[in-house]
Amino acid sequence: MVERLDMTFHALADPTRRAMLATLSSGEKSIGELAQPxxxxxxxxxxxxxxxxxxxxxxxxxxGRTHRCALNPxxxxxxxxxxxxxxxxxTARLDTLETMLADLPKGDTP
Numbered sequence: 001m002v003e004r005l006d007m008t009f010h011a012l013a014d015p016t017r018r019a020m021l022a023t024l025s026s027g028e029k030s031i032g033e034l035a036q037p038x039x040x041x042x043x044x045x046x047x048x049x050x051x052x053x054x055x056x057x058x059x060x061x062x063x064g065r066t067h068r069c070a071l072n073p074x075x076x077x078x079x080x081x082x083x084x085x086x087x088x089x090x091t092a093r094l095d096t097l098e099t100m101l102a103d104l105p106k107g108d109t110p
Contacts, residue, residue: 004055004056004075004078005075005078005079005082007054007055007056007075008055008056008057008075008076008078008079009079010051010055011051011052011054011055011057012079014048014051016038016040016048017048017051017052019037020034020045020048020049020052020058021052021057021058021071021076023037024058024069024070024071025071027070028068028069028070029068029069030066030067030068030069031045031046031049031066031067031069032045032066034048034049034069046067049067049069052069055075056072056074056075057071057072057073057075057076058070058071058072059072
């Protein structure tokens with residue numbers, strides 16, 4: 001799972017790929033449709049899709065000469081699950097800070 005998680009976060013590190021995933025959340029799109037909002041070639045868009053495919057975030061199928069892409073949200077759920085373990089950690093840290101700040105004498109400013 002760690003390798004897949006690494007690949008997911010690598011794929012999500014690029015804003016263009018995140019935008020492509022957002023586009024795919026509304027349904028299947030062609031490579032051309034994914035490239036359209038950006039000043040990039042079909043080959044450039046295809047490279048982004050390949051990164052998303054390797055991470056398991058996108059599936060691709062051929063429809064004649066057109067490559068159709070679809071979102072696979074499972075790796076996003078895994079990434080979210082991993083991030084949620086840290087939510088408890090940070091909540092505890094912030095609760096401790098809040099308690100410490102509340103215990104400071106009133107009127108004292110650093």
